[in-house]
Amino acid sequence: MKKLQVILNAILSKDIFEYVLVDRASKIAEISDGVAKYMSDDIRIGDDVLSHLPELVGREQELASVFDNRDLSFSFETVYKNGHYVNITIDHYDGDNTLFLFHNITEVVESKRKLLQYSNETTLLYGALQKIIDSQNTLLFVTNDDSIEFANQRFIDYFKAKDMDDIKRKGLRLYHFLDDDLKSYEELYHFTNDDEKHITIEKDTFIMQATLIESMHKLFTLSKVTSLNNAKQNLENEVQLDALTGAYRKKYFDKRVEKELADKNACALAVLDIDDFKRVNDIYGHQVGDQVLQEFTTLIQSELHEDDIFARWGGEEFLILLKGDNTDETMERIEVMRRHIDAFSFATIDHLTASFGVAWYQDDDDSSSLLNRADKALYKAKSSGKNKIIVTPMMSVESVYSL
Template identity: 30%
Template sequence: MDTIKNIILKKDITVDIHDSIENTINTMFKNKQGVIIVLAEGSPVGIVTERDILHIINTTINFKLEVKSILSLRHLITVNINRSIDYALHILVDNEIRRLVVVDKNNNFKGIVTQDILIKHLEDDTFKTNLLISSFIQESKDLICLEQNKTVEDAFKIMNKNNIGSIIVIDQDNNPIGILTERDTISIANNKIDLHIQIKNVMSSPIITVCETNQVKYVVDLMDEKKIRRVLVLQEDTNKPLSLLGMRDIAHSLKGNYGHLLEAKLKNMKNTLHHIGESVLEIYEDNGEHVIQWANEKAIKNFGRIIDKNVFTLIDEDIWNNKIKNKQCDKIKIKIKDKFFELICSHHFVKEKESLLLILRDISKFEYAVIDANKESEATKQELNILQGVIDQQKSIVIVSDGFKIISANKSLYKFFKVKGIEEFISEHKNLSNTFINHKNFFSLENKDKNWIENILKLDVKNRIVSILDLNIFEPKAFTVQVNPLSSDSKHYAVTLTDITEIKLESQQYHFHATHDALTGIYNRSYYFEKIANEIEQSKRYDTTFCIILLDIDHFKKFNDTYGHLKGDEVLIKLSETVQSHVRSADTFARWGGEEFIILLEKTTIDKAELIAEHFRKMVESMKIDGIEKVTASFGVTQFVKGDDDNSILKRADDALYDAKDAGRNRVVIK
């Protein structure tokens, strides 16, 4: 199992013991990990978490004091940088902590590891039993909710009193609409937000939810993708909120189930083996006799009722004694009745007793094809030899095929697929089309029994592109396919596959530059026009609505004139980062031009859009930029109505923005 040295975090994680509490909060806000390690001469001496910040916010502690004044006497748990991921997870769970401090042999600080990172990097065995989220709910704490119009101060007091890391925000109908977490505590403290504002203005929304029947692996991946530590679990049938589930709950349950999961591994593997195309047999030695203890569905279909039969009823005794018994069974070719098989064996242990899995791949078609091929005339062989010499000089992959089987191929094919010749290629893949990756942007066949050459010839030349996994680097490659008949009456074709992967990558890079603003990295006006056209079409078709927010930085010319254009660019970039980090994934945030930006909010009413705009206005107002006292922006908000086109809805938003400017700036106006 991998060590933790490859997954530690260390950027913006530490402060010196003499640094201020204020600087500690600011650093914690930067790292987004909810923790700061306090160092003295390079060694860790304490830890400050979001829970600590939540506690001191409810006190009268001066933030200018040194951070050492709030360090508790709790024992700091550290681990060596060379420990395994599995070991680290056990330490976290056993000690009821969320992070581990990583040090070297001299106790010098090297970084931290967190529960979410450890769980993400656990071996796949941990998730193979398809554990459901419902199995964790009993261990999670009961939900504590607070009405959206309550203040931040009310929420912090409840969280501090109940020693919880989050609170669910509900509307007047008791529906969950957001969440306030310890991470929000850091943002509020760092930005000096008034604790008397309503929690609806600072909550994270929408709240990420999962169903109790979702699998653990899905939820872990979702939490990693959304960069969150908690999800709200809903009841399957009623969507009733059941519990908040965090990485700590998952870590506890995984540790308790880990041994059970490994014990169940073989059983789950067998269930999977029922669905593969090869015959699989499990052989046990019982009182000196080798018997077939288990067979998958394919083996039973091929060989009949063979459970509890002696293995020699299928496999020649000499092959067993000379090869398989001595574990020399890598791709042995055997014949059972009138069929040919390629045999691979795998030894494993179940409850300290060795068993043997035999995997038999049916290669009869290939073997009989070889037999038939040996009957070809000498003239045909000579023609193929001549052709072979020509195509071996090509860097592109070149084959001769009728659309079903490959007659000949050049060395580029053997090198790409890491095979020694056609025989090995056909044994592993049977047909070239079986190697094509099924993707919407590339040609592939769902029905592998069809003639793939005849089907690709039905496409325009520019669309004759396939994707194949490069076994040398385990990355997909893109190829153009050129097909030419060997003669006017021939059923065989010369097929050339030319690698165009780099060209495809350049095309993707071009698309990014064409749709993103060069300075801020967010979407540009061209991309917005694509999205708004699609959104208008969707709204008309499904009778839905959406809103747009047009915002403009107040007095932006003053920044350029007073501080220079570089400082003006810094303001544009900072605003883009601030807004982008809080825009919903379904929405579109783009630079409209100059100091103007636009946000498209899918399936959003004007009331909700106004709240979102007000939230962004406050975020912009609270931005900190060195050398600039304050940055504000004005916002114009409007909602799509029947009969709107992209010009009419933009005109209303622009009018609202003008009214906001005319009314004194730094405000939100809706139309």
């Protein structure tokens, strides 16, 4: 028994454990010497224990039951008391007292607190980074082996997934959207590495880039360019298209013709002129004149093939470059246009006709010489009665297709 007392004294002297004995009236009956350091106020024999240990408020019944049952005990863990962290255990001591044992765990808790602080700050940083990544106007995902391990919210939303787990469940294989025969994200990475690849998903075009993260993960970013392309197209259209009719401008038409001629592609150039258009303006006014030009353009455009090039030269004159070397077929198409114009019922003026001058491409032609010959043919069509097609050269003699 004496030895035990020595051991207890040794433990108490290490400043690790302190105790308080409390009687049935919740008064302090006995204290160890060092317990005062855990109390913000002076602690004395006879004090109400609740005034020093507010942790007990609400637990009074449990405290009372410990007096009567030697097997009962309860504890408060990691309680901050006056600059120290302690575990407080309340045990049955004898029928008249309970033992409050204070175990000083400040050193351990401070170490744990630093770790917890670091962990929580890391979690907050991760959350902030996640928000930044989600706010980027790019779709972003990270792969490991052949699966997507992480994706930002834009990526998840774009592929109509609920969350990251949903993306994994769906087993999305993005390389399937490329024409090239790729079979894994590893192949996609090597395909994309150090370069920008265009990838089309449904109606959207993206620029894709890939970066290696450590040795296992690969980061892919997809920047949507569809809207940029649309904006660029709108800008180009503004420059290239005639504001009134929507047909190409002459300048753009010339560029396209030069390219066709440089490539030695067989083609015919038709110059169209609306017959007696001056009378339309004189009789109905320029607003109706403009309306006629728009109706005329729509009518011609409905007759065009995809690779035809159609432009307004100026006033009531238009140009069509028709590709191909089948003269009969081409001339038939032009004749159909002439007939349709002749038969068309225009909104205000009802009827009008047009004359056509057509020139076939020759080896030494440039756009200027080709246009010059077509224009001369048009002049002949006009001066020989209008509403007709004059072609040059066709054999050795100019042909008249329709009168």
